[in-house]
Amino acid sequence: MKGYKIEGDEVVFTFNKNDYKKVSHDAFGIAEDFKDFDIENVVVSGNFNNWSKDKWYMKKIDNENYELRKKLTDFSDDFSWEFKFVINNNFWAEPSKKDPNIIQATKDGTHLNVYNLKMYTGAYPDKNGNVRFRLRGYENAKNVVLSGTFNRWNESIFKMYKITNGWEIILKLDPGNYEYKFIVDGKWMEDPSNPDKVTNEFGEYNSHINVQRRVTFKLNAFPDAKNVILTGSFNNWNETKYRMTKVNNTWTFSLVMSGGKHHYKFIVDNKWITDPDNSVREYDDQGNINSVCMVK
Structure with a gap:
């Protein structure tokens, strides 16, 4: 660029x-x-x-x-x-x-x-990026461009390069939900290899992708606890599903999360607590105070 x-x-x-x-x-x-x-x-x-x-x-x-x-x-x-x-x-x-x-x-x-x-x-070409876009076929096309909400539907900036049997570009994308299309010699088209589509304002379809990031939650306390659970808005506040593991007196749990703001708490031997190492907290709709995790 x-x-x-x-x-x-x-x-x-x-x-x-x-x-x-x-x-x-x-x-x-x-x-x-x-x-x-x-x-x-x-x-x-x-x-x-x-x-x-x-x-x-x-x-x-x-x-x-x-x-x-x-x-x-x-x-x-x-x-x-x-x-x-x-x-x-x-x-x-x-x-x-x-x-x-x-x-x-x-x-x-x-x-x-x-x-x-x-x-x-928030989105740029990078050979070590986290999202690979690939269009099979169209070997005789002269110009193929990737356009989407991640580049404000720009029609020229993310030019794809030729590979065997198709075209490709690798982007570094922040976590989040994105819509996109390919432009093949000026003609817009959906991603034929991606069944996830959403209706756009023209009554047609855009391809859709949800980019996620792995997040590790840590509780640097309660080394003598018998059972520690991670719960939050990301798992509908389930009280049993995400059982944390103790490593060197630190309780940890990793999961892949979508971009945005998430509320969470720890359940330590059946007692609900906020994250003592995270000062960012908010009230929810029921008046409870939760810790906040921003994924971006």
């Missing part, structure tokens, strides 16, 4: 001055050719930092390249962000319309004559 890459738990913003031909200014639109500029500094500006021109300064790597590293945890739960590079705290580097992650800029609901780059933090 133009302007950024994701390495492990970091977003790496990358700027190369040879990639940009024009710059613009808030006051008078397109200003002049980028090659005529003497660069004093480069700043990353986007809706993740309220489009600030003087906060996220990039590090100069050489005469042409700048870089800024940020933790994925520096961003909220939104899946996508718009951003741009600011030169000398005043001029916006204008990306090419040919860039795959390009979107027309808007202000107060009105489209502007400039464009922003788009970044995805």
